[in-house]
Amino acid sequence: MKKILIAASLIAASMASASAADLAARPYTKAPAPMIAALYDWSGFYIGANGGYGTSRKEWDNVTPGGLFVAEEGSHDATGGVAGGQIGYRWQASNWVFGLEGQGDWADLRGSNTSLFTGPSFTNRSKINAFGLLTGQVGYAWNNALLYVKGGAAVVSDKYSGLITATGVAFDRAKETRWGGTAGVGLEYGFTPNWSVAVEYDHLFMGDRTNTFTSVTGARSRFEKINQDVDLITARINYRWGGPVIAKY
Numbered sequence: 001m002k003k004i005l006i007a008a009s010l011i012a013a014s015m016a017s018a019s020a021a022d023l024a025a026r027p028y029t030k031a032p033a034p035m036i037a038a039l040y041d042w043s044g045f046y047i048g049a050n051g052g053y054g055t056s057r058k059e060w061d062n063v064t065p066g067g068l069f070v071a072e073e074g075s076h077d078a079t080g081g082v083a084g085g086q087i088g089y090r091w092q093a094s095n096w097v098f099g100l101e102g103q104g105d106w107a108d109l110r111g112s113n114t115s116l117f118t119g120p121s122f123t124n125r126s127k128i129n130a131f132g133l134l135t136g137q138v139g140y141a142w143n144n145a146l147l148y149v150k151g152g153a154a155v156v157s158d159k160y161s162g163l164i165t166a167t168g169v170a171f172d173r174a175k176e177t178r179w180g181g182t183a184g185v186g187l188e189y190g191f192t193p194n195w196s197v198a199v200e201y202d203h204l205f206m207g208d209r210t211n212t213f214t215s216v217t218g219a220r221s222r223f224e225k226i227n228q229d230v231d232l233i234t235a236r237i238n239y240r241w242g243g244p245v246i247a248k249y
Helices: 002-022
Strands: 037-039 044-061 069-093 097-117 118-142 145-164 170-190 196-216 220-241 246-248
Touching: 002 069, 044 097, 044 118, 044 196, 069 118, 069 220, 118 170, 118 220, 145 196, 145 220, 170 220
Parallel strands: none
Antiparallel strands: 037 246, 044 069, 044 220, 069 097, 097 118, 118 145, 145 170, 170 196, 196 220
């Protein structure tokens, strides 16, 4: 009996060894590829369109030809819509984004007030019909979201007129192209590798200038020192090229 048990044990061990030898080798499995995080790149040229709302505070003073104060004429806000376009270039270093931009807009900012100097029979009216901005930008990007500030030069095209209040007929006029400065802030979001949308606020510091008014007959009628600033809020859309999305491991 003892011999039979020993023989059976040897046979079982032999069969187990043979089965292990017949097993196929484990197939090789390739390690998963490392995760790649897409990093939005704001570098490149861009062109776009904008539209929104503006308001301009106008303060009028009647002065002598030499600029000496005579009397206060009053003030008003000239308000209305703006629409135009922008073109620029940005370059990105780490999360910091730097840029230059030119912007030009049509505008229809209108306002008026009755004169405090000559009385309610006469009305002073103003209109901004265009403006332009030339600015530098500094921003900070969180991937495809960009917060930026901007500053530089501003120029506006102004028209002024004096009206007979009862009839609305103009009796004198003046116009000018005025230069000043601007500062603003914007928040931009890239919704595709090349397209982005933004909302922006700008303040224009236009100072004061003395304007010579000419009557409808062509003669000089008065001199007005007009102080103004402008506030703008616009929605923008941009198309950018020259700066592809890059991969960061």
